[in-house]
Amino acid sequence: MSGGKWVDPAPFEGARPRVPWWVLVPGRAKWIAALVALVWLAVVLAVRLVLVVVRYPVVVLVPVSAAWCWWRFGLSPLVLALLSLVAALIIWSGLDRTSFLRHCWYRLVTEWRRATVYVPRWRTVMRLADLTKLDRRKEYRPTLRRVRSEGWRDRVRVRMVPAQSPEVWELRRDGLAHSFHARSCRVRVLRPRVIELDFIHRDPLARPLPVSVLADAEVDLKRVTVGRTETGKPWRLRLLGSQLLVVGVPGAGKGSVLWSIVWQLAPAIRAGLVRLVGIDPKGGMELGQCPDAFDRVVYDNGPEAVALLEEIAAEVKERATRYRGVRRLWVRSSGEPFTVLVVDELADLIAYQPDKQLRERAARAIQTITSQGRAPGYAVVGLVQDPRKEVVSFRHLFTTRVALRLDEPQQVDMVLGDGVRQRGAAAHEISENTPGVAWIKQDGQREPERARAFHVTDADLVELGAFLADATVHDFPTRPDGTEGRNAA
Numbered sequence: 001m002s003g004g005k006w007v008d009p010a011p012f013e014g015a016r017p018r019v020p021w022w023v024l025v026p027g028r029a030k031w032i033a034a035l036v037a038l039v040w041l042a043v044v045l046a047v048r049l050v051l052v053v054v055r056y057p058v059v060v061l062v063p064v065s066a067a068w069c070w071w072r073f074g075l076s077p078l079v080l081a082l083l084s085l086v087a088a089l090i091i092w093s094g095l096d097r098t099s100f101l102r103h104c105w106y107r108l109v110t111e112w113r114r115a116t117v118y119v120p121r122w123r124t125v126m127r128l129a130d131l132t133k134l135d136r137r138k139e140y141r142p143t144l145r146r147v148r149s150e151g152w153r154d155r156v157r158v159r160m161v162p163a164q165s166p167e168v169w170e171l172r173r174d175g176l177a178h179s180f181h182a183r184s185c186r187v188r189v190l191r192p193r194v195i196e197l198d199f200i201h202r203d204p205l206a207r208p209l210p211v212s213v214l215a216d217a218e219v220d221l222k223r224v225t226v227g228r229t230e231t232g233k234p235w236r237l238r239l240l241g242s243q244l245l246v247v248g249v250p251g252a253g254k255g256s257v258l259w260s261i262v263w264q265l266a267p268a269i270r271a272g273l274v275r276l277v278g279i280d281p282k283g284g285m286e287l288g289q290c291p292d293a294f295d296r297v298v299y300d301n302g303p304e305a306v307a308l309l310e311e312i313a314a315e316v317k318e319r320a321t322r323y324r325g326v327r328r329l330w331v332r333s334s335g336e337p338f339t340v341l342v343v344d345e346l347a348d349l350i351a352y353q354p355d356k357q358l359r360e361r362a363a364r365a366i367q368t369i370t371s372q373g374r375a376p377g378y379a380v381v382g383l384v385q386d387p388r389k390e391v392v393s394f395r396h397l398f399t400t401r402v403a404l405r406l407d408e409p410q411q412v413d414m415v416l417g418d419g420v421r422q423r424g425a426a427a428h429e430i431s432e433n434t435p436g437v438a439w440i441k442q443d444g445q446r447e448p449e450r451a452r453a454f455h456v457t458d459a460d461l462v463e464l465g466a467f468l469a470d471a472t473v474h475d476f477p478t479r480p481d482g483t484e485g486r487n488a489a
């Protein structure tokens with residue numbers, strides 16, 4: 001104040017002290033925040049620990065138990081316990097090798113491969129394969145989830161990064177296989193954002209499978225076992241209510257699929273429950289190997305074959321009319337045999353036949369049998385070498401499609417349908433050394449299956465013929481001097 005007037009003092013020019021924000025937070029709030037952070041850290045650590053125990057149970061629990069045993073009882077009981085454990089494992093593997101491998105050995109392999117192959121290389125491989133995404137300096141990386149080793153393959157579950165599609169992984173299958181030391185890699189979609197990579201180490205179907213002993217047994221037409229799948233389960237084909245298309249290049253093993261079916265149906269054929277009708281345009285090269293199996297067979301693709309097809313188509317229509325409103329699917333008690341029509345080279349009838357009229361009549365008849373034969377008990381087993389357009393246009397009529405070895409990836413799409421090859425069904429990669437190996441796609445089943453048909457040898461076909469031939473009484477041979485042989489009595 002000067003003479004009653006206010007004089008503004010000089011403004012304060014010192015720098016305002018800069019203190020971190022948390023200094024301004026009241027002391028109590030700081031304690032609460034620190035406590036929350038500590039609890040959070042403890043929870044994260046506990047979850048991580050649980051994950052380690054879940055992912056590496058053997059590696060974690062065995063040493064921990066051993067350490068506890070040593071501390072509690074001393075060294076000698078520990079050595080005794082370990083020796084007993086080893087002895088128990090040896091006995092287990094001797095008594096039941098399959099369950100030992102599944103529940104013990106493959107568990108160890110799983111942990112070993114996770115720790116030595118997948119975890120150490122995951123980040124680098126993902127980056128180099130361009131499977132990571134960078135957004136605002138944050139890296140999004142696919143997460144390695146569950147790993148399961150089954151000896152011949154490792155199943156690796158992955159959570160994809162947002163906005164990534166399985167096709168991106170499809171394109172990198174080869175690179176991923178090499179990176180993780182596998183022979184090949186398949187990609188399967190499990191659910192949104194989660195895929196499973198199958199890293200294949202060896203082919204479990206490398207060895208031919210012999211057929212089972214031929215004996216009178218009950219035949220289930222919904223589950224005809226014709227081989228084994230790569231997971232070790234029986235390969236079962238549904239014939240009742242289904243139509244089957246088998247495609248493969250020459251020598252791919254179409255014959256083995258066909259004869260495996262006939263082999264399994266043999267008891268029912270002998271009992272008259274199942275009737276086989278065949279058309280072999282190759283002059284009997286295939287079906288002529290066991291004509292006894294067939295009720296009727298035509299070795300031609302001309303008028304006789306077409307007449308047979310039309311006859312069966314008429315039967316289908318007639319039976320369908322009778323069954324209408326009575327039953328929806330053929331049953332044994334109908335008193336009429338279940339009919340299986342085998343066409344060895346379908347393309348010969350509906351594509352290569354030079355006579356246009358015959359070709360069209362054959363196509364019409366096949367269409368009728370496949371589309372209407374389900375309920376009246378008619379199944380078609382169509383074998384094809386060359387999946388050309390004319391044949392593939394029939395594809396949708398066949399509910400089960402079997403792709404044996406094929407030449408080109410496009411052919412796989414033509415036979416199995418779009419998108420099935422992307423789910424791993426690489427029929428064009430089947431080795432020439434494994435005839436009878438096939439990829440199977442059944443309608444209503446999302447995932448294709450890989451399997452191998454039984455190997456039906458020429459000797460087996462002779463046995464099959466003898467099993468199905470009508471019993472004939474043969475004269476006992478007589479000796480040249482006219483006396484009867486020893487067995488004649």
Ligand SMILES: Nc1ncnc2c1ncn2[C@@H]1O[C@H](COP(=O)(O)OP(=O)(O)OP(=O)(O)O)[C@@H](O)[C@H]1O
Pocket residue numbers: 208209248249250251252253254255256257286385435436437452453454455456
């Ligand atoms: N499941 C199988 N296991 C082992 N070997 C097989 C199997 N199937 C077929 N083979 C062998 O592969 C060869 C070719 O088989 P097959 O004649 O059945 O092929 P295909 O596809 O019918 O040929 P084509 O179209 O020329 O008739 C044969 O020597 C056969 O012994």
